[in-house]
Amino acid sequence: xxxxxxxxxxxxxxxxxxxxxxxxxxxxxxxxxxVDHLSMAIEKQWETQPQLSFEKxxxxxxxxxxxxxxxxxxxxxxxxxxxxxxxxxxxxFIDFFKLPKIILxxxxxxxxxxxxxTGVVNEIWFGVIILVLFVIALVELIITSRKxxxxxxxxxxxxxxxxxxxxxxxxxxFSFVPFYFxxxxxxxxxxxxxxxxxxxxLLSFLFVGLLLVMYIMQVEIPKKAHQYLLETYxxxxxxxxx
Amino acid sequence: xxxYLRILGMSTSSLYRGSLTTIxxxxxxxxxxxxxxxxxxxxxxxxxxxLVIKEGALYPSLHKLEASGFLTVxxxxxxxxxxxxxxxxxxxxxxxxSRLAELDEFLANMQxxxxxxxxx
Numbered sequence: 474x475x476x477x478x479x480x481x482x483x484x485x486x487x488x489x490x491x492x493x494x495x496x497x498x499x500x501x502x503x504x505x506x507x508v509d510h511l512s513m514a515i516e517k518q519w520e521t522q523p524q525l526s527f528e529k530x531x532x533x534x535x536x537x538x539x540x541x542x543x544x545x546x547x548x549x550x551x552x553x554x555x556x557x558x559x560x561x562x563x564x565x566f567i568d569f570f571k572l573p574k575i576i577l578x579x580x581x582x583x584x585x586x587x588x589x590x591t592g593v594v595n596e597i598w599f600g601v602i603i604l605v606l607f608v609i610a611l612v613e614l615i616i617t618s619r620k621x622x623x624x625x626x627x628x629x630x631x632x633x634x635x636x637x638x639x640x641x642x643x644x645x646x647f648s649f650v651p652f653y654f655x656x657x658x659x660x661x662x663x664x665x666x667x668x669x670x671x672x673x674x675l676l677s678f679l680f681v682g683l684l685l686v687m688y689i690m691q692v693e694i695p696k697k698a699h700q701y702l703l704e705t706y707x708x709x710x711x712x713x714x715x
Numbered sequence: 716x717x718x719y720l721r722i723l724g725m726s727t728s729s730l731y732r733g734s735l736t737t738i739x740x741x742x743x744x745x746x747x748x749x750x751x752x753x754x755x756x757x758x759x760x761x762x763x764x765x766l767v768i769k770e771g772a773l774y775p776s777l778h779k780l781e782a783s784g785f786l787t788v789x790x791x792x793x794x795x796x797x798x799x800x801x802x803x804x805x806x807x808x809x810x811x812x813s814r815l816a817e818l819d820e821f822l823a824n825m826q827x828x829x830x831x832x833x834x835x
Contacts, residue, residue: 476717480794481794481795481796482795483795486795486796495717505799506751506774506799507743507774508796509750509751509752509793509796509797509799510751510752510770511776511796512796513750513753514752515754517756537769537770537771538769538770539769540773541771545771545775546771546774546775549774549775550775550778551781553775553778553781553782554778554782556779556782556783557782560782610733651732653822659809673720701716705788706790707788707789707790707799708790708797708799711790711797712797713791714720
């Protein structure tokens with residue numbers, strides 16, 4: 474009778490997780506997939522060469538990933554998830570242009586139009602908006618980095634998509650900066666009441682559109698983060714004990 | 716399936732790289748849910764070792780297809796670890812059909828160029 478081929482032990486699984494971390498895979502989702510792959514491949518090697526050591530077998534498998542190791546896999550994973558995230562934002566955005574939300578959107582655009590037309594909103598206003606948003610971004614940054622430090626201390630697992638969902642929105646706080654330049658450079662006037670109507674219309678649309686994107690990225694999506702994470706990571710619940 | 720892989724296996728690597736997603740979609744449609752390592756083994760088996768899918772190319776392709784909505788993932792605890800399975804979606808099946816048609820046409824054209832007599 475042939476002896477049972479060797480199997481990867483639980484402690485070797487842990488070693489494999491450490492190995493992926495050492496090779497710049499910091500997110501648990503990708504680590505898990507690679508650990509399973511390496512385990513399978515090593516066990517396969519043991520079927521024909523039972524005397525091969527775990528370390529040697531691992532080196533043979535790792536070489537198959539090429540000179541850059543896991544780097545390419547990580548980069549491409551990031552790209553794939555960014556694409557997924559952009560699609561998610563777009564889906565939410567389109568929702569604001571469908572009934573019933575479109576009523577709200579149109580009202581906001583029209584309101585913005587009339588407010589801008591009065592000419593009350595000048596450079597100073599834009600400056601104030603930018604400053605306020607900047608402060609918000611700063612506060613958010615402090616909160617997230619604190620959370621991150623805490624997560625690191627407790628050994629909580631990091632998920633790539635989760636990180637995207639919770640931090641990507643911060644950048645939108647700076648999206649009003651171009652408005653400031655648009656106004657001072659292209660309009661050559663801070664009095665929108667004498668600007669061409671189409672320009673004020675466009676500005677109102679952009680203004681509301683940006684607000685919507687900010688709202689979607691900073692409020693709507695993070696609120697539904699759990700659902701989206703489950704969709705992306707079916708293993709999320711398997712390791713929910715983290 | 717086998718014939719595609721044979722031809723692709725014999726062609727240059729860049730030719731085959733462009734067809735990796737087509738291979739993945741086709742394999743997943745035929746075999747239902749599969750995990751990464753299983754896919755590399757299946758391709759090796761089908762082509763009798765002629766074609767080896769590089770791990771560094773496989774996972775990026777799988778992740779891209781998943782992000783495009785052509786595949787879905789499912790996780791399962793196997794032995795002492797978690798395994799991720801990929802499955803084709805209806806959208807992925809459509810994509811596979813159009814990609815396969817493209818590939819068929821490409822192969823037919825290549826045949827005509829390489830072996831013109833056969834086309835008469």
